[in-house]
Amino acid sequence: DTAVSQTPKYLVTQMGNDKSIKCEQNLGHDTMYWYKQDSKKFLKIMFSYNNKELIINETVPNRFSPKSPDKAHLNLHINSLELGDSAVYFCASSLEQGPTGELFFGEGSRLTVL
Amino acid sequence: QQPVQSPQAVILREGEDAVINCSSSKALYSVHWYRQKHGEAPVFLMILLKGGEQKGHEKISASFNEKKQQSSLYLTASQLSYSGTYFCGYGNAGNMLTFGGGTRLMVKP
Numbered sequence: 001d002t003a004v005s006q007t008p009k010y011l012v013t014q015m016g017n018d019k020s021i022k023c024e025q026n027l028g029h030d031t032m033y034w035y036k037q038d039s040k041k042f043l044k045i046m047f048s049y050n051n052k053e054l055i056i057n058e059t060v061p062n063r064f065s066p067k068s069p070d071k072a073h074l075n076l077h078i079n080s081l082e083l084g085d086s087a088v089y090f091c092a093s094s095l096e097q098g099p100t101g102e103l104f105f106g107e108g109s110r111l112t113v114l
Numbered sequence: 115q116q117p118v119q120s121p122q123a124v125i126l127r128e129g130e131d132a133v134i135n136c137s138s139s140k141a142l143y144s145v146h147w148y149r150q151k152h153g154e155a156p157v158f159l160m161i162l163l164k165g166g167e168q169k170g171h172e173k174i175s176a177s178f179n180e181k182k183q184q185s186s187l188y189l190t191a192s193q194l195s196y197s198g199t200y201f202c203g204y205g206n207a208g209n210m211l212t213f214g215g216g217t218r219l220m221v222k223p
């Protein structure tokens with residue numbers, strides 16, 4: 001069983017479109033995250049949720065909207081996609097909230113905006 | 115501001131040792147180390163906490179100098195499977211884990 005699973009794994013779309021990436025974890029963790037990894041491999045945190053509540057919202061454009069229907073799911077919706085949104089998006093979860101918990105990452109969703 | 119890792123890349127022969135360094139200008143609560151193989155997700159290696167507690171990997175060790183806000187990852191007797199990109203992540207009290215730019219490690223036979 002995959003601990004943190006993301007769908008889709010690959011996404012190719014046109015500029016201006018809206019797309020969603022889904023994430024689910026079966027580890028029973030309370031905290032989930034979205035990270036963006038650009039072409040230079042920088043891993044940058046976007047959002048952090050704890051038990052369905054938004055904890056961290058880094059300087060991410062309003063076009064990105066996370067939604068957590070329950071503590072096992074954290075989805076990412078992106079409106080009006082731009083070329084600069086092309087990246088690999090990783091979902092992650094941790095048992096502990098705060099900087100002491102090991103992160104478990106999903107396999108990533110590679111988004112290409114044309 | 116993200117932590118700074120050095121070196122950016124290193125090539126080793128199997129069996130050789132390597133040290134990857136990570137430093138921050140901000141006060142830290144914890145240091146995390148992860149390894150990412152090409153096309154895969156980052157995988158946890160180790161956490162070092164303020165006060166000296168460590169949680170992590172059997173074959174890889176690390177140090178955390180709280181005063182200097184620096185951490186080093188020690189890879190001894192490297193194996194082919196050690197190849198990948200190593201990321202340090204600095205945790206602060208605000209629940210944030212900020213990653214460095216990564217160190218690409220290649221181990222050759």
